[in-house]
Amino acid sequence: MILLALSLAYAGYCALCLAMNRHHSDTFGAPPSARRARLLRGIGGLALALSFTLCVMARGAPLGSVLWVGLLVAAGLLLVLLHPYAARLCVGLAIGAPLLSLALLPFA
Secondary structure, three states: OHHHHHHHHHHHHHHHHHOOHHHHHHHHOOOOOHHHHHHHHHHHHHHHHHHHHHHHHHHOHHHHHHHHHHHHHHHHHHHHHHOOOOHHHHHHHHHHHHHHHHHHHHHO
16 A cells, blocks of 8 residues: 555656646657646646555554655655656656555555
């Protein structure tokens, strides 16, 4: 469940990053439309909220919130280090990691 929370935190950060004109232009060659930017912000916020919910469900409220902050740091660091060099890979990872984590969830 923690791996799913980490991948959702990364996906949320990536969506929020792509909602910005500069990062969307770096990745796709054009700034996002107003509708796409709003959609990306919504998806990013929802993914971060789901990540927080999973952490609280896994460890309880006090420890889960601390765990979530740690996962946010790890996801943010990964995005900051990967995006300048492989922007398209960041998007693929943001889509694929939660799906892979969901597939691996029964085995955890």
